[in-house]
Amino acid sequence: MRGTSHLFIPGPTNVPEEVRRAMNIPMEDMRAPDFADLTFGLMADLKKAFRLENGRVFIFPSSGTGAWESAITNTLSEGDTVLMSRFGQFSLLWVDMAERLGLEVDLCEVEWGKGVPADEYAKRLKADTDHKIKAVFATHNETATGVSSDIAAVRRALDDANHPALLFVDGVSSIGSIEFEMEKWGVDLAVSGSQKGFMLPAGLGFLAVSDKALAANASNRDKMSRCYFSWEDMIKLNDTGYFPYTPATQLLRGLRTSLDMMLDAGLETIWKRHHFHAEGVRRAVAAWDGCELVARGPEWESDTVSAIYTPEGVDARDVIAHAYSKYQTSLGTGLNKLAGKAFRIGHLGSLNPVMLLGAISAAEMALVDAGAKIQLGSGVAAAQDHYRTAEG
């Protein structure tokens, strides 16, 4: 009777009622004759959500981290050189995984607040004339800093250098929410998870792969050790409509509904709505004295999450703690070097302006509680003005 809690972390996101209902079912036989119809339909429609025409998708009972591992271990060999960049906690973790799995990382360090350095990538790719670099990694949306990167530019860097490296994209907090064009941008391996734009609980890792990535897997180069995340059994069974080990059928039924909702609405509509929602949050931030986005300029601003520096002297952890304990509102924490300096508002998935105005109200009160000298209502008013008049 304390009402509904308010979830504004950048994932898990709010699960729509339709999806909740779709998951509230008795268990089923994952070897039933008609189960294959579910599998085939999901595979076809998940490809649409990635904007992939060729290639295929994998659905793992795992988090997005597992799908990252699958992408690497099925196409690369220990000792391979890969081009990566690091500008936030999630790109950092990806680099860490690459190193732990035995890759040689050619690393671009980037200021937190900016994203994938396409120009630097272009330079290094051009310099790599003997194609030592086997793969280029790009974090599409860095969830820790609220920064989106230009994947098409990375593709151009590869093309301009006429470089054969595979293009890996971490789309965990972007795909299904902001523009992502796997086929058009020539992405070879794209990773996502159920708990962000797909509006499901955590528990499914998605991996979409191009024909080129499939060929890399099928080549006779040594690949890394793997079993749970290996593609071979998955392909063999998926092609019959089944899975090599017990699939998370409850989540698959939820995915069926969330894909239906997404494709019915249209991805372009969803992308536009995310922009509309995000812009209201950014207007609020701009109205708060002493606060600013971690993203270093409009070209980097993410439409799925905003990381916000608190004013000088205001500990962001206090903001988050007050929001949670006094206002039943979960905000995202500042990760790693942003700890204490920034908090985050997730604005992806199933939302609407009044929900976001609630989040902004809560953040505002919590900021004041934590000592910020901002005007109550100032951010709300700026966001209201946007939501009233802009097209959503």
Next chain:
Amino acid sequence: MRGTSHLFIPGPTNVPEEVRRAMNIPMEDMRAPDFADLTFGLMADLKKAFRLENGRVFIFPSSGTGAWESAITNTLSEGDTVLMSRFGQFSLLWVDMAERLGLEVDLCEVEWGKGVPADEYAKRLKADTDHKIKAVFATHNETATGVSSDIAAVRRALDDANHPALLFVDGVSSIGSIEFEMEKWGVDLAVSGSQKGFMLPAGLGFLAVSDKALAANASNRDKMSRCYFSWEDMIKLNDTGYFPYTPATQLLRGLRTSLDMMLDAGLETIWKRHHFHAEGVRRAVAAWDGCELVARGPEWESDTVSAIYTPEGVDARDVIAHAYSKYQTSLGTGLNKLAGKAFRIGHLGSLNPVMLLGAISAAEMALVDAGAKIQLGSGVAAAQDHYRTAEG
């Protein structure tokens, strides 16, 4: 994926997750041996929610309107005189029912915005020396105008006149939300419904009756014709733990959980929280240029719903329409003579400040959309200041 819709009508109210879960069950046998335990527990705890020590409660598969009818038809006879007052759509409908069921209504017309005229009642009761008046009716909380009345004062009016009339109270939108003391105030028949303070879907009508009301039922005066709502069969079966016709078991299971939540929290805590929530809404209204409460003074202000006059020239129906279509927010409509002039914000049941700030934000935007010259964020800021600093 348009997020959650926002329900701020004065009932049905938001059903807590715990209650939703309690109702999502397979059907059960309402004649099972252990079903009686459920019945007895509900009856005992429902009495606590009414603050009734003696007497008993009835649970009808009906709306609150049905419970009204049951109160009248089981204790009064056609042609009986009753003392009533009319100051809003629901007190009006009660008068209408009384007349249709053949009662002679001694009616006090009251300005909409005020409530039960205890002084006038006192006068008429004193004048009724031969006790023609068989019952006194008082609408505790007039949902249409956001007005609460002083039931203890009505009791005093009866006592001062040493008058034996039964005291009927409509507590549909008050009981379980604001202070109600059935035993202490000497209320004889109190009506409520599942979909307000009890935080359930509509479908159950509650009727709590004093020993005096039970005696009136058992007396050999002719009572009105009735069958579905008659107490006799209900008493006979309830006393064994069962019901005379199929009870709405799903709602009973929900009621079990909602009573647990209410009694665990404590009624005083709930009443205080409703005041805290309501006060924020009233602060917002005060901050909106040209808006004012329908309630004509703090003594009449309801902690469960606020009816708000829109500024001159602003059609309240437009406010409601914009809130619904643009902001997925349901506000209460202006009923009867308030149509077009006022809208309502329900603030009872399972809520919290951030939810209410969302509602206030939506109302604010919708007011501006409908032509009001209010400052966006003004009401929100006033409410935030209250919610940040007052004790909830």
Next chain:
Amino acid sequence: MRGTSHLFIPGPTNVPEEVRRAMNIPMEDMRAPDFADLTFGLMADLKKAFRLENGRVFIFPSSGTGAWESAITNTLSEGDTVLMSRFGQFSLLWVDMAERLGLEVDLCEVEWGKGVPADEYAKRLKADTDHKIKAVFATHNETATGVSSDIAAVRRALDDANHPALLFVDGVSSIGSIEFEMEKWGVDLAVSGSQKGFMLPAGLGFLAVSDKALAANASNRDKMSRCYFSWEDMIKLNDTGYFPYTPATQLLRGLRTSLDMMLDAGLETIWKRHHFHAEGVRRAVAAWDGCELVARGPEWESDTVSAIYTPEGVDARDVIAHAYSKYQTSLGTGLNKLAGKAFRIGHLGSLNPVMLLGAISAAEMALVDAGAKIQLGSGVAAAQDHYRTAEG
């Protein structure tokens, strides 16, 4: 972790998962602009379930008993004579209600195990040349004895006598399950409830009325006192898509889904399936030494419920008690004069052969536990043979 309990009472019936999901929703505004679409659709489709083309339907937040009361109080006057028959607990209760509401009952007593005596009705109607009889009541399916009656024959009796009386039918445990043709059979008032063939929880009473019944209501004859169940307000508001008091929206959403399921499957298919299911139970009963149906011949056997006499010396209450406590299976009890002599297996609503074989297994074990000298597996084998080979 004790598995699923088994519900084989003749209502409430098992609610399909789809319907459960449809009811597990946040509350909604019953005055929202688009709510009317729901109302109109339900009214239109509910008429289809009654096989009614003209006239209209009412949906009350009540049990079926409330709909009975509404049927009577809106069309008849105190003192009116009605022709009724009594052959089980529910026809008995209907007679009781008629008497309590002030009707003069011209009563045909019938042996429990048989149904509406169409011949006797014909005789009395023919004799009633001055049309003192204002209404003829027929219990289509007597839930207490598992007896179905021939409503078309009652219609013929009326027609043959050229008698203008209204035809009332209690279809609580028949409509939506076994053949019922309201328009074709010239039924004027038919009552049902949510918790039987409509596969919903208890809480909605349905009343379908012919144009002739509407005319009776609109005539200037005095009608009985009524308010909650009166048609006038209901008609006025329903015609706009709304309700005169808070409707049970959760159940209405469930009804939307259950009507969709029923009309998609086709009523004829549903009727046939009920026959198929029922026949298996009857085969089992026939195989049980010393047991027999209460229904006195195939022409009376109900396809929705079987009442079964236990063998001499076996208390049916023990059978029910063992089934419940040892086998988590709810069987229907013997009501009134059948108490201790018979138990019932409800076989209506959302079922299938394996569920019914479970029920038969449980009944078989409980019979043996209670002292019956029947062969374990005998009834099951007979039913299996039917379910394997007959068309369902």
Next chain:
Amino acid sequence: MRGTSHLFIPGPTNVPEEVRRAMNIPMEDMRAPDFADLTFGLMADLKKAFRLENGRVFIFPSSGTGAWESAITNTLSEGDTVLMSRFGQFSLLWVDMAERLGLEVDLCEVEWGKGVPADEYAKRLKADTDHKIKAVFATHNETATGVSSDIAAVRRALDDANHPALLFVDGVSSIGSIEFEMEKWGVDLAVSGSQKGFMLPAGLGFLAVSDKALAANASNRDKMSRCYFSWEDMIKLNDTGYFPYTPATQLLRGLRTSLDMMLDAGLETIWKRHHFHAEGVRRAVAAWDGCELVARGPEWESDTVSAIYTPEGVDARDVIAHAYSKYQTSLGTGLNKLAGKAFRIGHLGSLNPVMLLGAISAAEMALVDAGAKIQLGSGVAAAQDHYRTAEG
């Protein structure tokens, strides 16, 4: 409206209503301050379900297969020798995984229908005086054949040989259902999954490890490449109450409820109940002419699943197909060399005799449909006799 489908595969098992309800929740913040309480409670109680006092447990968002992989990759090195046995599809897959991950498998081939050859293990362990064997693998319950093995005997074999090898146990379809004593039996790594005895949907892999296994992980021997399934990050974060990547919170909430149910009931009670349930199925099989268990003797019979040879000339695939299409009943298929020869009835998790009698009825009809010359009702009667009289 076709009633409930019947799930009798050996996992996923039937999810109890309580657990379904616990999972039907809004998403939550997995970094919330109070989330740690959930984590710590789960870890402590999951250890109880494994009967582990020291050591620790891991919960992976994965299937049981993932937990297998985690067990191996965190403690062993490529090229290590392990002692394994193969007698069904799941022990076969485990051998396959071991080989793919680079282990040298010292393999005992065993007739399908028998289990872990403790004597042969003892012999080979004694012979391995220089302790080349680093780990001994035992499939506690082979789901494909319905065979349980004696893990305590394997422990004795190790002890008798004074052998330091780690003891790995696949308890996917045993733990939480049949006797399993991790601490007492000196098991070092035990794997399970959410979708069997834990009565949850698939999606969580459980791995319980002894202090010795933790030491093996912490030793400076080279371990296999791993990242998603590595223990190091998991331990670090779990010790603070959190997870290194987004946990499947919905399933964790379900697990909270299922562990409560399991520990409230008591593991011994659960084990006994599984035996009671299983015994009924075995009685039925014994009554079916020409059918027999795949398990080669009572010492191998599993209390969680029975694999049943169909009579000569009857294709088990037809049995399964008929059961599914005609009787809405999912039976387990014959895997690998049992394809066409055997079908399986899963009898683990949340069940009761009437559910099992339904399954037996369905299997019986489907057997006859597929051409078996068995008596309808014969198996049911045998099982009824057991369920009526044995203690459950």
